[in-house]
Amino acid sequence: MxxxxxxxxxxxxxxxxxxxxxxxxxxxxxxxxxxxxxxxxxxxxxxxxxxxxxxxxxxxxxxxxxxxxxxxxxxxxxxxxxxxxxxxxxxxxxxxxxxxxxxxxxxxxxxxxxxxxxxxxxxxMPLPQKILLGKDLELGEYGIVDFNGIVHLVLWNIKPDVKYIELAYRILSDIGISDDAIGLMFLNTQSLSMSMTPLVYIKNLKSLIWENSCGSGSSAVAAILSIKSRKNITQALLQPGGILTVNAVWDDDMNQIRKIYLSGRIxxxxxxxxxxxxxxxxxx
CATH class of the missing domain: 3.10.310.10 (Diaminopimelate Epimerase; Chain A, domain 1)
Known part of the structure; x- marks a missing residue:
């Protein structure tokens, strides 16, 4: 072909x-x-x-x-x-x-x-279908952001490792979330600039990739930060391949995220x- x-x-x-x-x-x-x-x-x-x-x-x-x-x-x-x-x-x-x-x-x-x-x-960006916060003995604090098409787990300040994929699937299965594509967003809030290392797994392709940047994963981080703070978020996220900027717009009247935007150079x-x-x- x-x-x-x-x-x-x-x-x-x-x-x-x-x-x-x-x-x-x-x-x-x-x-x-x-x-x-x-x-x-x-x-x-x-x-x-x-x-x-x-x-x-x-x-x-x-x-x-x-x-x-x-x-x-x-x-x-x-x-x-x-x-x-x-x-x-x-x-x-x-x-x-x-x-x-x-x-x-x-x-x-x-x-x-x-x-x-x-x-x-x-x-x-499309708004998430679900946003959940939780804790796990091994993962610590985490956030789950379910977009229609991919589910992201945002993990705070732990060393990036593929071993967490299996644990992520168990957590998602336990709460009734199933998706062929999942991402683990390893978020480092302890550095001078907030940074993120994205790992994306697509089951039917058996594709496991340490991505240089992840747009939907960046949006998941913005969603979690906005939900936790109950306010607008504008955040530049340093990733292995460069910087993506995300903006979440919080609606006080509705007590929820109203818009999410993703921007960067191509x-x-x-x-x-x-x-x-x-x-x-x-x-x-």
Whole structure:
């Protein structure tokens, strides 16, 4: 198979979009190849499809149908790069995007920079379905943020380790939360700048990745901080690949989070053709 692609770098969370038509049942197996070092060494893969929600628009379907904040920002920037749009006085283009893992159309704003392939992008994130706080003897204090498409556990000031994946699944199972994609967000509040190390596991791909940054995980941190403080939160989170900024808007009258925004810089690094094995030779 010959597939057209474009690759983006949102704070190190390298993302590949396949722009050629591909049957959905092949998404996971093709993604597993693209993520290999000998191909594009991407952290995640999404597929561009026609939108069923936006007239003459496009939809982003991630490799396991999950929601991804960084991919959503890349998707907004890709549409602006391909189609352009009318900027306001601040050189910003506003648009709505249709992405997997949420039923909502998400508002986004894309700010042009002096580099034709680099953008500053802000996306309004879907609100969590559940936010829970808890304690565990091994994990200590934790927060659970359940987005429709991925569940994140925010863990405070413990050394990042893959051994916590199994424990995380047990905790989620005990409270009746099940999702193919989960993230462990190791939050360090003891450093001068608040920092986070993201670990994401997608069960049906058997994909365990120490991501360089995580958009939905950053939003989960903002949600937990806002719930704990009962106030607006604006927080820059230093991650291995760079900085993402999150903003949670607290509503005193409703006693809940009203909006969450994710922002940061994106640059597109390559575009071309992939040569993928035929369907019969793809991994099962």
């Amino acid at each position: 010959k597939l057209k692609y474009i690759k983006a770098n949102p704070s190190g969370n390298t993302t590949v979009f396949i722009t050629s038509p591909v049957p959905r049942h092949l998404y996971p197996s093709i993604a597993s190849i693209i993520m290999k070092p000998e191909y594009l060494a991407a952290e995640q893969v999404g597929y561009i499809e026609p939108s069923l929600k936006i007239t003459e628009g496009v939809h982003l379907e991630m490799m396991a149908g999950e929601f991804c904040g960084n991919a959503s920002r890349c998707f907004a920037a890709w549409q602006v790069m391909k189609k352009g749009g009318t900027t306001n006085n601040d050189n910003i283009i506003s648009l709505n995007i249709d992405v997997s893992g949420t039923k909502n159309i998400l508002p986004a704003s894309v700010k042009m920079t002096n580099d034709a392939y680099t953008y500053d992008v802000n996306v309004e 640059n597109f690094t390559s575009e071309g053709t992939l040569y993928i094995p035929s369907e019969d030779d793809l991994p099962r």
